[in-house]
Amino acid sequence: MSSQIILPRIMQVGASVSTELPNILHDLGCKKPLIVTDKVMMKLGYIQGVADHLMSHNIAYDVFDDTVPEPTVTSIKAGVEMVAAGDYDAIVAVGGGSPIDSAKAIAILGKYGGEMRDYKFPRIVNEPGLPIIAIPTTAGTGSEVTRFTIITDETCDEKMLCVGTGFMPIAALIDYNLTLSLPPRTTADTGIDALTHAMEAYVSKKANQYSDSQAIAAMRLIGPNLRAVFHDGCNQQAREAMMLGSTLAGIAFSNASVALVHGMSRPIGAFFHVPHGLSNAMLLPNVTAFSIPAAPERYADCARAIGVASESDSTEQANEKLLEELRALNLELNVPTPEKFGINKDVFFDKIPMMAAQAVASGSPANNPKVPSEAEIAKLYAQLW
Incomplete structure (x- = not known):
């Protein structure tokens, strides 16, 4: 093929x-x-x-x-x-x-x-x-x-x-x-967006050897440098690594497609005007936890590429470290919950059925290692609260 x-x-x-x-x-x-x-x-x-x-x-x-x-x-x-x-x-x-x-x-x-x-x-x-x-x-x-x-x-x-x-x-x-002049919030949101691109390209059902090589290279650049550029926007070495990592991640997902995080992220942005990278960040830990059982080795590779797990870690240990890192990253980069962003809870839950339907219709969830039902997507939305 x-x-x-x-x-x-x-x-x-x-x-x-x-x-x-x-x-x-x-x-x-x-x-x-x-x-x-x-x-x-x-x-x-x-x-x-x-x-x-x-x-x-x-x-x-x-x-x-x-x-x-x-x-x-x-x-x-x-x-x-x-x-x-x-x-x-x-x-x-x-x-x-x-x-x-x-x-x-x-x-x-x-x-x-x-x-x-x-x-x-x-x-x-x-x-x-x-x-x-x-x-x-x-x-x-x-x-x-x-x-x-x-x-x-x-x-x-x-x-x-x-x-x-x-x-x-x-x-x-x-x-x-x-x-170099990007403010910390934009730096964080766009950086997590790039990380999500690389991870989703790597675990996508449409992944291939070429996209894998770009995705892994992107994660190796983004993982060690995202916090650095958030805390010091003038760090030229980290900025250069993030810029190249972002481009490589773009090449990866353009040739392998994104998956469930992006499928769910777009409706949040459309209904509640959450910046795209920020809605990705909100979703990434829970969607990764949902998806790991269907592609544990792939997610373990992500953990190692990002730099939070070593080759000596088992697949299970690497995935535990990956989830810990994604949650810690959101905390350190001040990623808000939907509630802290200012979204009304009743309105959010009222929109969940429509958001779940739009997510499925986008086609992206079908690329996910674990393809969710519309009901499972609705449950993942609810878990954000």
């Missing part, structure tokens, strides 16, 4: 590689990009830096900066209209997962039209949209190297998973210098 591996055509990794954007555009034959970003990136001066590099090479551009955390059909609408009415030949996505996910949707909808719902899974979108050059500013989502985007339909609070090579950036500039 073979595995199809999908990657960006160009990846540059290292300090200050984001300054190579004009050369990448030239190599791709692109002359007028639309920069897709958010207000925070504008305020922090990242976009001015990108613009200065483009202007120094006489490259015309426009900016769409109205993307929002957890992008929605409405939030991308103006960007889609700009592409449909303009003469852009590329999109430069600058920011965390939300601007990059928004850019992916804009690149397809702006070129082909229709509604975002037309492109949701199980449809596979392999039509090429406008070429995307992704410049991530967080070490977490891995969106710069994935063939996925997630857009919320706010009319029904559904996070729509969209899949296909059409959403894969053509180039990724992975510059850890851009993460």
Whole structure:
């Protein structure tokens, strides 16, 4: 059985590689990009830096900066209209997962039209949209190297998973210098998101030798460095390790798929506006405990790769240490419970049946080592309280 591996055509990794954007555009034959970003990136001066590099090479551009955390059909609408009415030949996505996910949707909808719902899974979108050059500013989502985007339909609070090579950036500039100013909360949430990507890719029923190699490498980078960057954002060595780990984790899950944590995480984000990495963190310990009996050796490998278990530990000992570590990590990184996040208990429990149904419909739980029933997913949601 073979595995199809999908990657960006160009990846540059290292300090200050984001300054190579004009050369990448030239190599791709692109002359007028639309920069897709958010207000925070504008305020922090990242976009001015990108613009200065483009202007120094006489490259015309426009900016769409109205993307929002957890992008929605409405939030991308103006960007889609700009592409449909303009003469852009590329999109430069600058920011965390939300601007990059928004850019992916804009690149397809702006070129082909229709509604975002037309492109949701199980449809596979392999039509090429406008070429995307992704410049991530967080070490977490891995969106710069994935063939996925997630857009919320706010009319029904559904996070729509969209899949296909059409959403894969053509180039990724992975510059850890851009993460040095991230605040601790964002650092923690995106870091646990990357860890979840690597773990779920490794235990996924769709895992393969290639994705395994990327997932293990990612965990070896993320495990020893996540606490370090949370406590000291200026630790360049740890920031560099987290940035590469995040990208490798993105490559792993893009080619193996995520599983139950992500399937359950998306509805929490859609209904209660919990940042994606944070909802992953809330779920990761309990979902891992639920799943270990179906893949104990795989989870033991995760414990060893993260660095909390040794080769001399038995499978059972390694998995005990893994669960201890995930719980300790949430405590140290101040991951709140749903209640402490501010979610109303009655509303949360009222939404559990719908969240469980949406989780199953996403397809991700079917990749889990232990495939849960809708009732089991509902029980796991209840256990979060």
